[in-house]
Amino acid sequence: MNIPMLDLSEQYQALKEEMLVALDQVMSSSRFILGDNVKKLEADVAEYSHVAHGIGCGNGSDAIHIALQAAGVGPGDEVITTAFTFFATGGSIVRAGATPVYVDIDPVTFNIDPAKIEEAITDKTKAIIPVHLYGQTADMEEICKIADKHNLVVIGDAAQAIGAKHHGKTVAEYGTAATYSFFPTKNLGAYGDAGMIVTNNDEVAENCRVIRVHGSKPKYYHHVLGYNSRLDELQAAVLNVKFPHLNKWSELRREKAAVYTHLLNEQLGDLVKTPVEKEGNYHVFHQYTIRVEKRDELQAFLKEQGVQTMIYYPLPLHIQPVFKDLGYKEGDLPEAEKAAKEAVSLPMFPELKQEQQEYIVAKIKEFYNK
Known part of the structure; x- marks a missing residue:
C-alpha cells in the first residue's frame, strides 16, 4: 500500500460541483477582497465558536500576531507559551515586538503544563498563549485562573483545534481571543493560506479589523501600524463550501x-x-x-x-x-x-x-x- 499523511482528493471529488459553482460566483462578481463570502464565513465561524466576532486574515500566523497586537501586547512585554509547537507561535510573539518565554509540556497531552506557568511570570509578563496541539484543548480552566490572578491576556492558538471543546466550551470561549489556521491540511482547510481570529471582546475585535488593513480607519487614515493581511473571497468561498461538513x-x-x-x-x-x-x-x-x-x-x-x-x-x-x-x-x-x-x-x-x-x-x- 501507499498511504499518504493526508489525501484531499476524495474530499474534493465529493464537493467538486458545489466548489466550482462557488468559485465561479466569485470570479463573476469581480469582488475579491473582503466581500460577502468573507462576511458569511466570519459570522458562521464566530457562531460556531460561541463568540461574537470572527475576523478573517491572511493566515494562521498573522492571526496570532494581530490578536496579540490588538490585545495590547508589544515591545517590552513577555508572553508565556509552550516550546513544543509550530514556529508560528513563537515567531508571532517576536513579530509583535514581545519576548517569548517557553515552559514545558504535559507529557500525556503534549500541551502546555499549567503547573509550569506561574513560576515563569514576571513583572514583564503580559500574556499567555496556550496551544491546543494535535486537536486537543489545553487545560484552559486552570490557565485562565492563573491569567485572571495576574491580569494577563490569553490568546489561544487553535490552529489545529477548530471544533475542539473543553468542558463543553469551545477554544474561543476561554481567554481574550483564539486563532484558527485554514491552511489546506487543517481540519477545515482552504486552497491556500487563510486564518481567523475569534473573540467576544468588542475592542479587540475592532482593533483586529483595523490592523489587518494597514491600520487604517477610515481608509487612508492610519492611527496604528497595521499589515496587509486579509482573507480573500476565493479562499472564503472554498471554506464556506467545506464548513457545513x-x-x-x-x-x-x-x-x-x-x-x-x-x-x-x-x-x-x-x-x-x-x-x-x-x-x-x-x-x-x-x-x-x-x-x-x-x-x-x-x-x-x-x-x-x-x-x-x-x-x-x-x-x-x-x-x-x-x-x-x-x-x-x-x-x-x-x-x-x-x-x-x-x-x-x-x-x-x-x-x-x-x-x-x-x-x-x-x-x-x-x-x-x-
Whole structure:
C-alpha cells in the first residue's frame, strides 16, 4: 500500500460541483477582497465558536500576531507559551515586538503544563498563549485562573483545534481571543493560506479589523501600524463550501482515532503510547500522534513500506537557532525535548480506510517484532 499523511482528493471529488459553482460566483462578481463570502464565513465561524466576532486574515500566523497586537501586547512585554509547537507561535510573539518565554509540556497531552506557568511570570509578563496541539484543548480552566490572578491576556492558538471543546466550551470561549489556521491540511482547510481570529471582546475585535488593513480607519487614515493581511473571497468561498461538513469530518477523525487506539493497544501494548483524550475534552484529532522508542528508525521503515508519517515537531522552539539569544539550552525543558525525540504522527484524514489503518499497525508491529 501507499498511504499518504493526508489525501484531499476524495474530499474534493465529493464537493467538486458545489466548489466550482462557488468559485465561479466569485470570479463573476469581480469582488475579491473582503466581500460577502468573507462576511458569511466570519459570522458562521464566530457562531460556531460561541463568540461574537470572527475576523478573517491572511493566515494562521498573522492571526496570532494581530490578536496579540490588538490585545495590547508589544515591545517590552513577555508572553508565556509552550516550546513544543509550530514556529508560528513563537515567531508571532517576536513579530509583535514581545519576548517569548517557553515552559514545558504535559507529557500525556503534549500541551502546555499549567503547573509550569506561574513560576515563569514576571513583572514583564503580559500574556499567555496556550496551544491546543494535535486537536486537543489545553487545560484552559486552570490557565485562565492563573491569567485572571495576574491580569494577563490569553490568546489561544487553535490552529489545529477548530471544533475542539473543553468542558463543553469551545477554544474561543476561554481567554481574550483564539486563532484558527485554514491552511489546506487543517481540519477545515482552504486552497491556500487563510486564518481567523475569534473573540467576544468588542475592542479587540475592532482593533483586529483595523490592523489587518494597514491600520487604517477610515481608509487612508492610519492611527496604528497595521499589515496587509486579509482573507480573500476565493479562499472564503472554498471554506464556506467545506464548513457545513466540519462536524461530520471531526466525528470521522474521532472514529479513525478510536480504530488506531484499539489496534495499537491490542497488538503492541506498552511498545506504543497512544493519545489520551483528557476527561472533559472533545479531541478533534487534527493529528494522531503516538510516542515510541526508536522513532526515527520506525519512520524510515514505514516509509519503505509505503506509509507516510510526520514528526511534529523535531526541535522545540527554545533550542531553535533563531531563538539562541533568549539563552535557553538543551535540558531546560526536558518533557518537550523528550517528546521531540519520541512523537510521530500517523496518517489521519476523514476518508482514511480501516484496511489502511490495519496495514499501518501491522507494519509497526512488524518493525518492533524485529
